[in-house]
């Protein structure tokens with residue numbers, strides 16, 4: 001577990017400028033045309049890339065998991081997701097996942113399995129590059145990101161390391177954390193308004 005204080009209060013995270021930078025980085029990845037909104041087509045485009053990344057994996061399982069995620073971002077029947085909606089959802093999710101580590105593990109396990117394409121229980125450099133490609137992150141960033149997640153530096157990402165990186169990305173408030181680069185480079189300074 002990352003050595004991070006935990007709070008029941010979603011505003012605990014959303015008041016942290018660093019946490020907001022990370023969540024904005026994640027949001028920007030999903031907002032493919034950079035218009036400040038994620039629409040379902042953009043979401044489906046990434047889902048399609050995930051499916052194509054892992055031909056042997058159960059396509060319907062990926063689509064179903066992605067649809068559940070999409071539904072969790074949206075407020076009511078809105079078909080768009082703004083950054084305000086997105087960060088609120090992420091902050092609430094931190095609280096849920098803190099209280100339900102099993103749900104958190106199921107979530108990351110599904111991702112891990114998609115990218116462990118040869119099913120040997122590790123994600124290696126080339127599998128990780130594919131992961132970045134699917135998310136639209138410059139594969140040139142692969143080494144930096146891979147090395148920060150591969151905390152024991154044995155050249156492979158285990159499920160435990162992967163899960164830890166997710167926890168750190170979504171919960172951690174330390175720039176040196178193992179999950180900081182999970183969704184690509186984080187800007188050094190970015191002013192944030194709510």
Ligand SMILES: [Ca+2]
Pocket residue numbers: 031032033034035036037038039042
């Ligand atoms: Ca967009």
Ligand SMILES: [Ca+2]
Pocket residue numbers: 115116117118119120121122123124127
């Ligand atoms: Ca593998």
Ligand SMILES: [Ca+2]
Pocket residue numbers: 150151152153154155156157158161
């Ligand atoms: Ca490792």
